[in-house]
Amino acid sequence: MSESQDPTSPEGAKQRVWDPIAGFGVTFRTMFKKVVTEQYPFEKLPTAPRFHGRHQLNRWPDGLEKCIGCELCAWACPADAIYVEGASNTEDERFSPGERYGRVYQINYLRCILCGLCIEACPTRALTMTNEYELADDNRADLIYEKSDLLAPLLPGMEQPPHPMRLGDDEGDYYRGTTR
Template sequence: MAEEKKSAGLGKALGELLAPVAGFGVTFSNMFRPTVTEQYPFVKHPTAPRYHGRHQLNRYPDGLEKCIGCELCAWACPADAIFVEGGDNTPDNQLSPGERNGRVYQINYLRCIFCGLCIEACPTRALTMTNEFELAGPTREGLIFTKEDLLAPLKEGMLAAPHPMVEGTTDGDYYRGEVTGPTQSQVDWVEENRPEDPTLAAAGKAAREAAK
């Protein structure tokens, strides 16, 4: 028994003596590895597919905005970084399906913690997060992104809003993904009210192809 105690005491003393050396093991193992320097911003590595970067306000295939101004994203934000002010859609100013639209939309990136809770709260999938992470700027005001900064660009064949909803549809049809692009009726409305709209040509072509 005495020998076992003596052996245990010796082992404990030896462990305490070598503990600092073991702690430096990580340091010593890395001292002889080659240095890896990332040449940012000249060489940029791709982010993960689900990376939480800058937000984006999305559109439906016909060009109407998905945001309905419900403010649920603002309520869900733990950092109070989002400000939304809803507006009413009218026959002459139909920005989104249904009765309401996001008239004012702002995200303060000085406060945003990129948690993604706003994305989970959005009922229409209007708000998503991109892989863009370069958000630094010279002024505080420039880091408050407005609706114009956050709106997704119009894809080929989309018709710039405002314009009427697809004839014979409800907002539920939009939410279920049953609207796949602009129709000739929508193109005619924009042509009558905004004949200089640059999206008319591509949207008209898409509407004619869809009607075949």
């Protein structure tokens, strides 16, 4: 047994006395510091400006959908969380200014890792990410968001699709931002 482990030695007695005082010193130092407690459900702190939260499918100012059903977001998703099924627009039923639109659009938030690669792949900026981060649910089926859950709400002056193009003569006017 070494001298420091021997309780009868002077170093052993010093250790027996000093160790509890040092331990209580840590307690006393932290006892008077300001408490950092987050009251999460009641007080929600703002997120960072570039936070990646829930996805949103955007609209043009007249209400047509920006999504053209190209499926590039689904190809870019590393978790295979996005399913898109495109369909062709007709003159009687127009959902987007282009030839196609996303007839079925689903994001499975059980798989999604919120990486943002899908929004980088979107050629029309139809898909963006909001600051909404409360995505938990007690039902797995409710975590598969359909197109109706993801579409941006209609603002004043917007019309619910399907309807004819209102911002130009062709889809090029929409994408360039030139209006009649």
